[in-house]
Amino acid sequence: MLTIMEHIEHPFAKGNLTTDGIQWSAEKTTGTDAYETVEEVTVNPPALGAVIEFEFGLTGAVKSSGAAEGILFKWQARNKGGNWVDLHPEITYAANASAYREYTMSGRFKPVNGFSGVPFDLRLMIKSASAGGENAVGKTKSSSYVRVIYAAS
Numbered sequence: 001m002l003t004i005m006e007h008i009e010h011p012f013a014k015g016n017l018t019t020d021g022i023q024w025s026a027e028k029t030t031g032t033d034a035y036e037t038v039e040e041v042t043v044n045p046p047a048l049g050a051v052i053e054f055e056f057g058l059t060g061a062v063k064s065s066g067a068a069e070g071i072l073f074k075w076q077a078r079n080k081g082g083n084w085v086d087l088h089p090e091i092t093y094a095a096n097a098s099a100y101r102e103y104t105m106s107g108r109f110k111p112v113n114g115f116s117g118v119p120f121d122l123r124l125m126i127k128s129a130s131a132g133g134e135n136a137v138g139k140t141k142s143s144s145y146v147r148v149i150y151a152a153s
Contacts, residue, residue, distance in 0.1 A: 036125065042119055062097070070097050071129060073125060074087070075087045079115060079120055
């Protein structure tokens with residue numbers, strides 16, 4: 001007999017409590033012009049099963065270390081230990097990105113090849129938009145959530 005299960009988790013930016021209720025992960029500053037991971041987590045629901053759908057509300061903030069370059073970012077997921085799948089097209093925060101800007105990527109996501117099961121890994125990736133010498137800076141927000149609906153036997 002199959003049982004439909006729901007698992008909701010807020011896996012990012014865990015740490016010290018705050019006076020205003022807004023928690024962020026540690027800042028990640030890139031060291032190269034290639035994509036680098038801001039924060040990576042594993043979501044491990046209490047039972048295994050066939051995923052029906054994923055739902056995300058993922059918030060990150062990005063900026064450049066200077067005023068000339070933009071920032072590129074994307075959220076990715078994968079079956080535990082597998083190949084990464086982009087959850088959305090690459091997003092650009094255009095030049096003069098020297099102040100933090102929050103982006104929330106949300107919605108439902110159907111299982112696809114490479115990202116179709118539990119447990120799974122999830123991460124935010126950032127990089128500088130050009131090779132001009134500025135760094136990308138990013139952080140994840142604790143209000144980010146993941147909801148998984150799946151059939152467990």
